[in-house]
Amino acid sequence: MAISYTLVQRKDMSKGALEDAKLYYAQAVSTRRVNFDDLCDEIAETCTLTSADIKAVLDRVIWGMVTHLKNSEIVQFGDLGNFRIAVGSSGASTPEEFTATMLRKPKVVFHPGKRLQEMRDVAKFARFTVDKDEGADGGGV
Numbered sequence: 001m002a003i004s005y006t007l008v009q010r011k012d013m014s015k016g017a018l019e020d021a022k023l024y025y026a027q028a029v030s031t032r033r034v035n036f037d038d039l040c041d042e043i044a045e046t047c048t049l050t051s052a053d054i055k056a057v058l059d060r061v062i063w064g065m066v067t068h069l070k071n072s073e074i075v076q077f078g079d080l081g082n083f084r085i086a087v088g089s090s091g092a093s094t095p096e097e098f099t100a101t102m103l104r105k106p107k108v109v110f111h112p113g114k115r116l117q118e119m120r121d122v123a124k125f126a127r128f129t130v131d132k133d134e135g136a137d138g139g140g141v
Contacts, residue, residue, distance in 0.1 A: 002126035004029040029128040069108065081113035 005026045012021035034042075037051070040058070044051040065075050065083060075083045086109045092098040112120075 002124040004031050004126055004128040006128045026125075031128070077113070079113045079115040081116060082111045084109050084111075 006029050007024045008027045009022045009024050012018070012023045036055075040051040040054045043049075043054050049057075065077075068075050069083060069085050072085060077083065086107045088104045088107075089098075089102045090104075092102060
């Protein structure tokens with residue numbers, strides 16, 4: 001198993017680069033989407049819970065996370081990692097000039113736990129190419 005990537009050409013933004021200079025950069029390619037039901041079915045195959053049990057638990061996990069995140073609390077989710085809310089805004093010259101309308105939409109920030117970080121450390125990569133005979137629907141690594 002390997003993380004799929006492709007190459008994309010973009011303008012060279014490095015200092016001193018010619019105006020029309022371009023470089024190739026790696027970009028991750030998602031090879032497929034695993035939907036929620038399929039993930040729950042896969043988990044159910046590896047334990048004594050049913051897919052419905054797993055869906056019910058995950059529904060309550062999301063409910064609990066939303067409750068705590070709305071209260072500006074960090075949610076520690078074991079080996080998965082931590083979730084927290086981040087807020088940004090435009091600037092004001094003085095505290096008195098700052099208004100709530102300057103706040104941006106909050107973001108949920110995820111910091112991966114140890115197992116996910118270890119996965120990144122040992123990741124292998126494979127260049128993704130599309131076979132000319134198969135067109136945009138085909139391809140592989």
